[in-house]
Amino acid sequence: MMTESNSPHPPNPEPLPADDFDSGIEKNHLTPEALATKESLTKIASLQSPQNTNAWQQAHSNIKHYTISQFTVKPRALLLTLIAIAITFVGLVINNWIIGILGTAITLVLSLTMLLPWWQYVVKKWFYAQDRTLFIAFVGLVVGMIGLLKFTGLGDRLQIWLKQIGWEASGTLAEWFGALGQISIAIVAVYVAWRQYVISKDLTIQQNLLTVQQNIITQQQTIDSYFQGISDLVLDEEGLLEDWPQERAIAEGRTAAIFSSVDGSGKAKIIRFLSRSKLLTPLKRDRRLGRAILDGMGGYAEDRLEGVRVIDLGVMLAAADLSSNDLRWTDLSEANLVRGNLSNCDLVKANLARTILYGANLSGADLNGTRFFYGSLEKASPRSRTEPPNYQTGEHTGAVVENADFTNVQRLPEMTRHYCCAWGGEKTRATIPGGCEGIENKLGR
Template sequence: MTMEPNQDLPPARLESPQPLLTTEIDQRGAEGLVRPTPVGPSASLFAYPWAQGRDVATPPLVVLGLIGSIVLITISFFLGGWFGTIMLLIGTIVALGLSLQVLAPQLKEYFANLLTGNAPLFLAGTALFAGLVGGLKLVGVDRPIAVWYAQANWNALGALGEVFGALGQIMIAVIAVYVAWRQYVISKDLTIQQNTITQQQTIDAYFQGVSELVIDDEGLLEDWPQERAIAEGRTAAILASVDALGRAKVLRFLSRARLLSPLKRDQRLGRPILDGQGGYAEDRLYGVRVIDLGIMLAGADLSKTDLRWSDLSDANLIRSNISDCELVKANLARTILVSATLRNSDINGARFFYGKVETASPRSRVEPPDYRTGAHTGAVVENTDFTNVEDLSEEQRQYICAWGGTKTRATVPGGCGDIPNKLGR
């Protein structure tokens, strides 16, 4: 392949081709010209490392002279006497002359480069410092400094240095304490994350176990008495071993799976009956729940959780903490909420009773519920804290004020002045 000559190169470069050429970019050239560098037998073994691609090589005689001068100077150290002095003189003259001959172009280029780049800034800064020192000497400031230096109490300064050293040690101790505290915080966060992952795995295993327990091979609900007992035992164990968020997840799963709702049963086999609309029929009066919460949530902490559409009917939530919760559309009918806390919770659409508010009343230990009129279908809300609950409807307010008692009525938003206290205490 034939290359056309570069018209930008000097004529002398084009007329003197070199054997076995390799090209490299001259990094110092502003034009970025391609310059040939000789390789092969004709190139010198002693090329300057700062040459950066230029045709610079030391003549062989100069190299031999440098080596000879070094040998003469070395031998003269061992011989001594007048002969050694002569050898030292000759070696010194030859070494100085040849080394200056070789280094002169490079030194010239180095001093020329001082006019560009950062070197002038360094020289200017050095000159500024020297000028300030000279100016202080001219105005006589150097004499008071010398007097102060001679009369200074260096013992006091040494004691001051010890004080600074003690302060430094204190700062190091403070930094060590801070690092230890940060390690503790990071370790605590990692532990919390690990516990969260472990809890979620436990809850997933519970979901899988309950599903396999009460669903047959065809995907239909089939819960025999012993299977219901085992499902309730698993639920009681999982609710006692997880935190508030874990309990909320379990309750949402069981509610949406209709495992907490009373289902209509076949009177002979006890199997749930389909409602003809793709689900199971609900029977609040005689139905049987797959899992009956009972007292599993008594005194439980459910604060700051999402319990929307959860079926907590007939559950015992005495002294439980349900504050700052999402209770939208939750079913709290016949739920025992005595001394429970619902502060700041959203109860929009939450069911506290069935039927009409005028005839609804709390659950009774001896009287059966009447879901048509609402008698004995309501939640027990005595001594319950409803402070700052959100989206409280007028029907909810009337029922809570009528059957909540004195302490409950004092916490209802909007007050209960116009509603009689049917509880009587």
């Protein structure tokens, strides 16, 4: 019953809500553990290397997102619940079942309504979707067994059989309850162990993510330090290239050492840096001083035949995994990439002349404008151990492509296709897109 206020100025009436229980818009919330993991993933994303992408995505998919309904209970609903509780107690005191059942029903409805969002949150937080599915399936199995016993007559037969059992000989009822208690304890222990396993797995995933992040940061710092060290080593105070034999030897040693401690993405970054810095290109030298000579157009003059490279890669990249990396406009000429993995690499305008690609995997690589030889197609041939290259005619300037895999390479130039068919051997010819029909196998094997 509503009572009037004693104040001469009654308060301004407020618009009554349509419902005392306002369910807000659903929002995505993360548990504290998942929030920390999410921050780690955000930091990793910008530095992630292709070799860690699968592991990163798998770990990211394991973060648990919970949908919590923002549920607000109006003060009026709380007041109604308290009144319903009071009515229930009044019914108990005066022993009136009508008042008691009315208060009980209202109390149950209001209490369950307020507790429903919390129960939804608890279920989503502590049980995966698969666990909920298994629980419902288990309940369905139990209900199905009960229905089977009830409606097939098996229950009546079981009841008759139970009446014929001598329960005194089978033990007391307390022993049965004791057995049930032990079973319950075992079930609880299994549940606790299962929860510990789930928590341990989540912590392991987070630790792995942090480890990956730390490794990426450490690798990038190592590469940056290498870049700075090489620059300081080969440049003078005026920024000109001044590399003496010992400096070149130290630069090659540093490069060989860092190649063994970084992944494919790190190797690609180093190759791009060295190539664009002209440190992998044979430069024309002063015969007396050994210094690189300027070309008169703001750069250093190249000398493919007698030039000296600041850093000679040699066998540093033999059997290296460089798959799915950007190697555009890089100078890998005369490098030993035997059994190297260059699959799905971007090799646009890369220089692979006299490169050893024996047994290399170039499947899916982009070979648009990639140089495999100098001179004319008719005269071009692979490098030789005994014969010097002729960069005018193309003899002995080509890459060694025997047993290489060219499956599904992209934008393969026609001249490159002819060269690879002619000098690749039967195994290579079988993988070249477009086939090698009508092209002579000059390798003979």
